[in-house]
Amino acid sequence: MMKELVVQAALANFTRVRDFIDEQLEGHGCPMKHQLQIAVAVEELFVNIANYAYPKENGDASVSIDFEESPKAVRIVFKDHGIPYNPLEKADPDVTLPAHKRKIGGLGIFMVKKVMDELSYEYKDGQNIMTIRKYL
């Protein structure tokens, strides 16, 4: 069964989103290691929406989660009605550079790609729809 949380896309709501996802994962006995990895992905994606989706007005972000059987996986879907933006098109940072050449930032989406098993993006009916999946 899919559970959904809709909040205003604002950084102030980040902890609500985090707690919502944590509760669902705990309810399904998700191992702590996976829970932390999923938390990283959820934070990066929600913060992206909160920071960039609605530059001029307030808008909502929807976060939904469900669990799949065979194979066992968790699927989380982010939706917003903000400006079309596909985070997967962002070039990966060069993670081999030494500190003095590293830019501060640009790591968020890269981390999502690393900690999750599947990511997909579509823009449909005026919505950004980002789906991430992790096998459990």
Place this chain on the structure above:
Amino acid sequence: MLNITKKAEGSKLTVFLEGRIDTTTAPSLDDELNASLDGVEELVMDLEKLDYISSAGLRVLLSAQKTMNKQGKMIVKNASEEVMEIFEVTGFSDILTIE
């Protein structure tokens, strides 16, 4: 929730971090470090009780590392397996001096 405890011994500063460094807590760590690094030649970040770090936290560590490169060294120690994994996938395990 992030608790920051500092212990200064001469030019050595140890910062103990407990909880999570995320979007909501990273700014307080950044402020704390910016206010504390004057004259510090050895900065030790003790992550034994750190449960979680996101890219917002990595940005703060990178910024501290850059500051310390100019005036001394920074050592990260006691990172948990989960935090180490984040360092590894992001290449931070090569940038940071991890003990």
